[in-house]
Amino acid sequence: MRKYSKAVIGVPPRFRGVTLETFDWKENAGVLSAVERFERRELQLLGLYGRPGVGKTHIAISLYRESIYGAISNALFLEVSELFNMVKSGYGENRNVLEELRVYPLLIIDDLMSGNCSATDMEIIAEIIKERYISKKQLLVTTNLLPNELERALGYHELSRLFGMGSWVEVKGEDRRMDV
Numbered sequence: 001m002r003k004y005s006k007a008v009i010g011v012p013p014r015f016r017g018v019t020l021e022t023f024d025w026k027e028n029a030g031v032l033s034a035v036e037r038f039e040r041r042e043l044q045l046l047g048l049y050g051r052p053g054v055g056k057t058h059i060a061i062s063l064y065r066e067s068i069y070g071a072i073s074n075a076l077f078l079e080v081s082e083l084f085n086m087v088k089s090g091y092g093e094n095r096n097v098l099e100e101l102r103v104y105p106l107l108i109i110d111d112l113m114s115g116n117c118s119a120t121d122m123e124i125i126a127e128i129i130k131e132r133y134i135s136k137k138q139l140l141v142t143t144n145l146l147p148n149e150l151e152r153a154l155g156y157h158e159l160s161r162l163f164g165m166g167s168w169v170e171v172k173g174e175d176r177r178m179d180v
């Protein structure tokens, strides 16, 4: 018996109604084709960058929703600070959260490198990238940083891995939060 509907699990209330169909792709045809390639698993990584309010989280949540079947999801969606908190709280409980994340065919990290990252945070990101890379599992990342800013924040080695895993595309448009 299905306990949860597709719309409910893990989707922040603000994004309950969003899907790829409700996204206006007018200015983002290139992003749509990258999203479709990612869905067909032709890309291991999809990196969405762009200014605030252009719909990066909208697209990420839509892909997450598509991975939910009944009460089961093939994906895990985490805002980057949630990810750091989860991994760090695991240290105290003797749980290796990074190992637990390995089981997900798709990991979605929203807002990568937002806020100040500690050395531990950077290590967590590096570990995740390495793990996804080696296990050939999919990673979806959103960020406000431009690729060169991300490079500076992450360090070249991690970034070259990230770039090598797939495609980075800019989501363009106006800040739609202004419309609300």
Ligand SMILES: Nc1ncnc2c1ncn2[C@@H]1O[C@H](COP(=O)(O)OP(=O)(O)OP(=O)(O)O)[C@@H](O)[C@H]1O
Pocket: 018, 022, 023, 024, 025, 050, 051, 052, 053, 054, 055, 056, 057, 058, 059, 111, 143, 144, 173, 176, 177
């Ligand atoms: N092209 C679009 N078509 C339809 N809705 C959009 C589009 N772009 C943004 N939105 C809507 O605008 C709001 C803000 O979008 P979202 O939160 O996805 O932006 P973001 O790029 O993740 O911003 P931030 O970098 O601040 O996290 C959401 O309600 C989203 O559904």
Ligand SMILES: [Mg+2]
Pocket: 056, 057, 058, 110, 111, 142
């Ligand atoms: Mg966002």
